[in-house]
Amino acid sequence: MPDLSRRGFMAVTSALGAVVAANPFKKYIHKLVSYVQPPVQTVPGQWTPIATTCRECPAGCGMYQMHRDGRVTKAEGNPEHPINLGGLCARGQSSLQGLYDPDRVKGPLRRDRRTGALVKVSWDSAYREVANQMRSSAGRLGLISRLETGTMRQVMQEVTAAFGSDRLLLYEPYGLEPLRAANLALYGMPVIPEYHLDKSSHIISFGADFLETWASPVELARKFSGMHSWNNGKVGRFTYVGPRLSMTATNADDFLLVSPGREQWVALAILRSMAEQGLIRDEAVKAMAASIGTGDAAGLCGVPRERISAIARSFADGGIALAAPSAAVGPGPAITAVLAGLLNEAAGAVGTRIDFSRTHALSSTATEQQLETFLDSITSGDAVIIQQTNIAFTRPSARERLRRAALVVYLGTLPDETAEIADWVLPVDSPLEAWGDHEPYTGVHGILQPTMVRLWDTRGAGEVLMELAGAAAGPSGQSGGQGETASFEQRMRNRWSGIQKRSAPGSDFDGFFTGMLRHGFLREELPPLRPSLRQQAGGLLSAPAAEGRTPYLKLWVWPSIMFYDGRTANRGWIQEAPDPVSYASWSSWVDLHPKTAASLGVKDGEVVELAVGENRLQAPVRISTEIAESVAGMTLGQGHQARGLSVAGGVGANPFLLVDPKYAGTWNFPMVSIRATGRSAPAVYTSPTKDQQDRDVLKWITASELRQSPAAVEEIDLPTPEGYDPRQNLYPPHEHRMHRWAMVIDLQKCIGCGACAVACYAENNIPVMGRKNLRQGREMAWLKVVPYLHPRKLERIGWLPLPCQHCDAAPCEPVCPVYAAVHNEEGLNAQIYNRCIGTRYCSNNCPYKVRRFNWFDPVWKKPLELQLNPEVTVRCRGVMEKCTFCVQRIRSAEYTATVEDRPVREGEIVPACMQTCPTGAYSFGDLKDPNSEVMKRFRSDPRRYQVLHELNTKSAVLYLKRIDQD
């Protein structure tokens, strides 16, 4: 062989490399090729936040999608957005898994009449054929859509009008109809107002789980935390009245467990007590309170009088009452809501803390009666378009009525239950791929813009409707129609120019719109509105419903904070995330009170069959005192049966089957029959117990104690050289270079929503393990939000967000034989994945058990791998992993600081958990900076403590005790 020069060698190898790289047999859809002309905002290798609006529920939180090199990998709350101020819930975090869902419909599908299977078609033929069928159908067009506001609603109205129809129905399963009905009765306004919980000092909730799924949960959680956290000796009070200890209820200082339907008596008792104690100033309200209903409200509600009157006194000064459970319909909850409205009037909340000038978008959704009328009136000639709502799942009785139509067109993203009954499935963009806008409150406008190119052959929903209208207008109109349809974005701009004219007259529209795209929202100032109370609201109360006797139970269903109405169920993160209170994952379960279970003779974990009429479902029992007697509780959102849903399919049971008004009647709480099957198949719980076993891992402090001794009472060991004590340390202290990172978690602020844990999955490429592995405790969560019972009050639960404690004397480190677990120079407990050999000793020795072992190679079904954070290693099987305090974010901030030649600023580093926390429970900073927020807390916060302090681990995560209001 001739002498090969280095240059020659490089040439040969690079040529070979090129050949290998250009392997012609592999076809990747998503090429890892840099842009020839990159989009304006994107810089290769750098994050670009793209402002958009979350559409996972009607709340419309503002969010940034973190875009990098052509794909988005992380959802962050928009810190300026008036709704959520930077917070985001678990569902918002999971929006990426909605975008990258492997099951998404990837192109238009037509149902073959003979085989019943869906076959692929092109968009052109889909538009043509659907338009033809719509035109030739004898009946009218009906359009059922999820809640849309802004441009999309305009387009939908125009399209239905273009087909000569006015049958547009905005359908949301949790439309808070009782509340709207109550406000209609009280004020003549069927709306949901804006609640300024932060301005209140006492909240009473009558079954409204406003921290979970009620109207605008992130916003309300933020505001709740504002009034319920410790502020120089002041802390607001929260009373919850309901049949189940929901996540919201666990945050209450007083939890009144009443059987469903009895809330109204409690409300009335409080109102009367207020009147009796002379706490109502408004004479009209006072008169009404005296006149409403008959009977012994205080006796009927089953709550001691002293407790009622104490609540009444506290409530009279700065109270807000919320009512109507998210999933409830019918007159019962409406009566409670009326009474809650009167309580608000009595406390003077309306116009001060409750703002009727801004009404929630949910106010415009269809009522139960409108929906039923719509569905009943579908005839065999009709054409129905269903727009991004899985109505066949949330309203099982709609199935056969929809099938009566000659043509059912589904505009959706997933092959779900509604897709299964559709003749055409026209796949629409994920909200992260589409243009749009959303107005969650009157005058609060959010922008939706594409955060990346489309993954599949989909179209924007508005665009599809406009195309269909254009195609239906006939051959002549077709070309014009196409010209028009290309411009949903243009339509949106037109609408926004109108907004601009109102809010910023005289400015340049392009500049205005670019600013909107950057910030993502616009908040218009509105004139105040004080609705006047109608006088005929009295005389509403009826006698309470007869108590059910076994085998009949009242069924209490509630929307899951993770699944909402089931729309997020096909996402691994969400299935894996535990239900906050029961701590069940990948499961449905039936909550029964121990006495009820005993009378029925069912054991914990036993599968029971619940039935309403012909409809029945099976789910395992969870025996718990968290629910009232003679009630069966179930969460909504699970039980998908569509074959196309590979994650959610076949998991759990669907209680919508039982509560559908068509089957259950207009219900307060439908009566279900229950039958034990004798089969044991418990739900999957990733925490075996909530009992602290006297171990005081989650500490409480009473408010009076705190007021008396405002100095710190708990000994802690600072994770710095200061924490060195020759009496208890064998080894000398060590200095940290530059920084010593630490975290403070305020347990009083943590409401248990679990958003941080899902954010952690998104940020740190944490794999989803699935039901079977979770049963063995093999979830990979780096951060768990652990529920623990109050040591004495069993109805109170505190949450312990448990990330790695980054101990200064970390027990995990010295036991590692290969230095895979070491302390870094900034105090982080670092895990070196490529050094780890997998002895699992570190995990054994971690008293907090926050380390996670990779039992298998992680799997991301394509295209979920596009979501992976490029700055975080994907770990292979056999290595240990754990929370890093988001070291990639620390490094990124340090890098920026170095480039700008300045020290890292306080607050510049925000770990993913802290970023998304709706209530601001986390703070993060540097203990080497004596003025940092965390250092102040470590030094002197009266509520400070370290978990398992007695082990002398010197953990760098400080907890602030939860407050027990006595």
Add this chain to the structure above:
Amino acid sequence: MNLQIRALGGLLPVLLQVLEAAVPDLDYATINEDVLSPMSPPGPLYYAVLLMLAGGIGLLALPWMYQIHTGMGVAGISHPVGWGVYIANFVFWVGIAHSGTLISAILFLVRAKWRDSVSRAAEAMTIFAIMTAGLFPMVHLGRVWVIAFILPYPSQRQIWPNFISPLVWDVLAVSTYFTVSLIFFTIGLIPDLAAARDRAEEKLGYDSVKARIYRALSGGWSGAGSQWRHYSRSYLYFAALATPLVISVHSVVSWDFAMANLPGWHTTLFAPYFVAGAIHSGLAMVLVLMIPMRKLLKLERLVLPEHLDAVARTTLVTTAIMGYSYLVEPFTSWYSGDKFEWQFTIWRATGWPSIMFWSLFPLNVLIPAAMAFKKVRQSRIALFVIGLCVVAGMWIERVMLITSSTSHDFMPHNWGPYFPTWVEILITLGSFGFFLFLFFLFSRTLPTIPLSDLKGQLAEEELREAPPCPCPEPDFVVGAEGTAVTAVFPDAGTLVLAVSALCHAGFQRMETFTPVKIDKIQQIMGQERSPVRRWALTGAVIGCISGFGLAIGASGVNGLIVGGKNPLSIIPYCIPAFEGTVLLGSIANLAAVIVHSRLFGTTPMPRYRRSFSNDKFGVVVAGDAPEVGRARTLLASFSPEVLDVAP
């Protein structure tokens, strides 16, 4: 540590009581024949069993490969129980490995004669048990393919293992234990291999395969006085080095747990508790293996019921220690007043591990305590069954200790159960296959009884008083050149008298050949000391220094802080230093015996006769013709069986 010494102190008197166990009433040739005859070609049944056991190895290998390929998730270990049956097996097998070296080394030092009948099998058991044990940390590792990271060797990665970690101590302790046990085993085998060599040469011919193999293995051993002199000293040093090692190995293994902070693990009781448990299970395994072996290999005349009785009595001592430990463990937990410890103790006795917990008392204490009765000790079947119970009981104890503490630690929300999967069960069964395969192989290929030691007991009885040699520098060495006279005696006593006489007559150059070591000869010739001791001492000192040096140097290179400790933490480095002491001391000792006893050849020394490894004792005197003639006359007076003068 204190308790450990006390435990050992309690052990010794009982051992001394059984010192005078019976000696087999046989002659040299019979012992030779009895021990070596099982090495003749085995029958088809043996091969069938061997094949079955080889299948057992497959039982270990195939699931392991599946586990490596798929991930540790195929095993039942989980979060929080990160250690399961694999680590339990490791601890169990290391425990089994304890009796071998205990019997060989400690009982050698306290001169317990009964050890001779069982020591070889026990040592072999030790070697194979460590090999089996050594598999399990590898089976257990998440990424076994990078296991080299745990070994201290210089590499471009510039990072060394963490000498603070109990797992590194484990690696050092177990590998040292294996190396030293292997050397000890091999050294002990050499005279017996020479006997096997001579028998094979005689029966199958000089060029037969077997003869070649044993010739190579025996390293030219001739049983010469000049070899025995160094050999017996070095064997003593091996024993002295191995004794603390036996105690240390399971102490170090126990620190895998005691160094962790888990309730139930973090206790100073663990080291003595584990060592006693290890010996308990090891002795039980000796019973389980020896009782069938003496039957199958027809060794009843060599392994007498009295020997089994002695093993049983020793097991009684460990039984008592186990009983004490089982009682004191919950007591300390209660007495500590520690909430975590006490809740854990109660849970272990009432939660899911309770079935394991309560089975320990009958299996490890109550049933073996039956050996206090003479009738039980004399029943082979009873001893075998008790042995099985203890082996099973100790395995269950390991599983319970390891899985219960991990499953029930500090924060209740982390608790979780453990149950092994089929992969773990098969691999565990496979490990027994692996162990028994090796043991079966051993039983027909190597002398299963230390025949030289056994013969030594006969020789000792024959010895008579003989005055030591007055001359200043006698010399053992006799070369091939010149003339020499060889006298062959049938017993050791006459040989000693002859040597004494020769010495007094002024003969300077002579050599003895004996099948057993006779310290008396060295005494007579004033050759009790051997340069071996200097080797051993030097090796040990270098080992100690390099152990510290390695750990300190590595921490200097790494400069990493773990657990808030300094990069340089001297206390934990005592473990590498100790292991280094024993390891290098033993290796130097081995080198010394090879050099001084000239064990690098393949042929025996000149003027050696095959019968010298069997039942004859010879002395050779070299010199010029008149001197040889004088010696011949002198030797003739002792009426040797053979008296030869060779040119």
